[in-house]
Amino acid sequence: xxxxxxxxxxxxxxxxxxxxxxxxxxxxxxxxxxxxxxxxxxxxxxxxxxxxxxxxxxxxxxxxxxxxxxxxxxxxxxxxxxxxxxxxxxxxxxxxxxxxxxxxxxxxxxxxxxxxxxxxxxxxxxxxxxxxxxxxxxxxxxxxxxxxxxxxxxxxxxxxxxxxxxxxxxxxxxxxxxxxxxxxxxxxxxxxxxxxxxxxxxxxxxxxxxxxxxxxxxxxxxxxxxxxxxxxxxxxxxxxxxxxxxxxxxxxxxxxxxxxxxxxxxxxxxxxxxxxxxxxxxxxxxxxxxxxxxxxxxxxxxxxxxxxxxxxxxxxxxxxxxxxxxxxxxxxxxxxxxxxxxxxxxxxxxxxxxxxxxxxxxxxxxxxxxxxxxxxxxxxxxxxxxxxxxxxxxx
Amino acid sequence: xxxxxxxxxxxxxxxxxxxxxxxxxxxxxxxxxxxxxxxxxxxxxxxxxxxxxxxxxxxxxxxxxxxxxxxxxxxxxxxxxxxxxxxxxxxxxxxxxxxxxxxxxxxxxxxxxxxxxxxxxxxxxxxxxxxxxxxxxxxxxxxxxxxxxxxxxxxxxxxxxxxxxxxxxxxxxxxxxxxxxxx
Numbered sequence: 337x338x339x340x341x342x343x344x345x346x347x348x349x350x351x352x353x354x355x356x357x358x359x360x361x362x363x364x365x366x367x368x369x370x371x372x373x374x375x376x377x378x379x380x381x382x383x384x385x386x387x388x389x390x391x392x393x394x395x396x397x398x399x400x401x402x403x404x405x406x407x408x409x410x411x412x413x414x415x416x417x418x419x420x421x422x423x424x425x426x427x428x429x430x431x432x433x434x435x436x437x438x439x440x441x442x443x444x445x446x447x448x449x450x451x452x453x454x455x456x457x458x459x460x461x462x463x464x465x466x467x468x469x470x471x472x473x474x475x476x477x478x479x480x481x482x483x484x485x486x487x488x489x490x491x492x493x494x495x496x497x498x499x500x501x502x503x504x505x506x507x508x509x510x511x512x513x514x515x516x517x518x519x520x521x522x523x524x525x526x527x528x529x530x531x532x533x534x535x536x537x538x539x540x541x542x543x544x545x546x547x548x549x550x551x552x553x554x555x556x557x558x559x560x561x562x563x564x565x566x567x568x569x570x571x572x573x574x575x576x577x578x579x580x581x582x583x584x585x586x587x588x589x590x591x592x593x594x595x596x597x598x599x600x601x602x603x604x605x606x607x608x609x610x611x612x613x614x615x616x617x618x619x620x621x622x623x624x625x626x627x628x629x630x631x632x633x634x635x636x637x638x639x640x641x642x643x644x645x646x647x648x649x650x651x652x653x654x655x656x657x658x659x660x661x662x663x664x665x666x667x668x669x670x671x672x673x674x675x676x677x678x679x680x681x682x683x684x685x686x687x688x689x690x691x692x693x694x695x696x697x698x699x700x701x702x703x704x705x706x707x708x709x710x711x712x713x714x715x716x717x718x719x720x721x722x723x724x725x726x727x728x729x730x731x
Numbered sequence: 732x733x734x735x736x737x738x739x740x741x742x743x744x745x746x747x748x749x750x751x752x753x754x755x756x757x758x759x760x761x762x763x764x765x766x767x768x769x770x771x772x773x774x775x776x777x778x779x780x781x782x783x784x785x786x787x788x789x790x791x792x793x794x795x796x797x798x799x800x801x802x803x804x805x806x807x808x809x810x811x812x813x814x815x816x817x818x819x820x821x822x823x824x825x826x827x828x829x830x831x832x833x834x835x836x837x838x839x840x841x842x843x844x845x846x847x848x849x850x851x852x853x854x855x856x857x858x859x860x861x862x863x864x865x866x867x868x869x870x871x872x873x874x875x876x877x878x879x880x881x882x883x884x885x886x887x888x889x890x891x892x893x894x895x896x897x898x899x900x901x902x903x904x905x906x907x908x909x910x911x912x913x914x
Binding site: 451502506508512612696 | 758793796
């Protein structure tokens with residue numbers, strides 16, 4: 337049913353439709369509404385799973401880890417400092433091969449305190465072994481949840497999945513979201529039946545000591561499984577399209593890329609803004625398109641090369657920075673093409689940190705003024721008193 | 732696409748007002764995107780919210796810097812912040828005020844209308860929460876959303892007596908608008 341609701345509520349509905357047995361989460365802005373809505377569903381008797389109140393994000397992550405290890409389907413949601421506090425447990429979930437799903441309402445990291453959106457929180461977890469997906473709008477964020485459980489719970493995968501949606505920009509935005517019926521979601525997502533789980537009849541240990549003769553093999557398997565997940569993420573996106581008629585991309589999605597020479601590369605809600613920008617630029621005769629990275633882990637190198645055969649320049653726009661290196665996404669794009677026959681030039685821009693608005697006119701300007709330039713880690717829309725000389729786009 | 736920016740203070744329902752406009756547009760069969768610009772939320776602090784309405788799906792997520800319409804829920808903000816910043820030429824500003832538009836000192840290339848929304852809300856709802864009242868007036872003077880849409884959105888948001896009182900206040904403002912102006 338189509339509803340005009342907040343992104344958080346769309347997610348809460350879809351989480352409920354996935355029938356998690358256990359939910360544990362600690363409220364933190366801008367994730368709070370997801371948890372409030374779920375606890376309301378629980379109080380109203382609509383949600384059948386256990387809702388466990390906890391004292392912190394560390395507790396929340398530990399509860400869902402334990403629940404999932406005991407054979408339950410588990411869910412949590414967090415953001416920013418909360419995600420950092422979950423950090424140790426997140427790595428454990430991947431190592432124990434527990435297909436928990438968490439929603440991250442992406443937000444900047446302290447200090448200074450910022451409750452607003454960027455992707456710094458997710459980037460910290462990029463080496464955790466989790467599958468990491470980024471949603472463009474609230475429909476995609478909602479639709480990602482049944483897909484995420486189906487990807488993670490596949491017996492060949494057994495990995496946790498993090499669904500990233502931009503804090504405030506999506507979580508607090510009211511727009512139309514089509515929520516399928518319980519029956520339809522049940523037909524798509526079967527109950528979770530793990531081959532192994534904590535069970536007194538058949539005692540097991542998860543996450544025990546791995547001596548040097550075994551630890552490396554667990555890491556090899558994690559890397560191998562991330563590679564295997566690539567085909568499954570595409571397959572499940574197609575399956576979802578067949579069932580629900582909606583497709584937001586597989587590992588990636590493209591927009592007006594067929595003959596595009598210059599292509600924007602980005603993740604999350606900025607893709608929507610970019611679509612309007614690309615339509616404007618196309619109307620002026622520019623051959624421009626968009627490459628949306630939907631799966632950041634596994635990182636779809638092969639798929640990106642496949643769609644960029646004719647592309648001359650990639651303009652990478654990212655809401656995070658690895659201090660001392662620069663933009664993470666731009667470096668991953670460069671490495672994607674290193675040593676390849678066809679090597680599009682990669683231009684890297686950092687923008688929208690800590691909730692700075694990204695107006696279309698800034699994107700059009702950076703498109704225009706970056707032509708023919710070599711650009712890395714170019715901060716967009718800095719205040720002029722801080723921006724270095726020669727900055728391309730300032731406030 | 733039409734873009735509306737709302738200004739008010741924390742506690743006045745500025746974000747709710749944007750959502751109700753969006754829900755009214757949805758009820759009218761249009762596409763809408765409503766979202767807040769939170770500061771560090773606290774009662775009394777200046778708050779903005781945004782609504783975009785279109786006959787096509789809305790993709791751009793940027794804040795509204797050049798609105799077609801402005802709704803100012805608290806006229807004391809006018810001396811504090813540049814509420815009319817970026818208003819499109821010929822744009823419309825609606826202010827909750829018992830004063831005449833020309834007394835507000837707004838210098839814009841557009842029109843200013845005032846409506847004593849807080850006064851109406853106090854009379855009908857009994858609380859100085861004037862967002863729904865302003866929306867009845869907004870529907871009347873812009874025609875962008877229908878009164879039926881506003882009514883439906885308010886009733887869904889606030890079931891029961893409190894919703895009915897909010898609808899009554901919006902209705903009163905809607906009717907007052909007919910006496911003032913017809914766009």
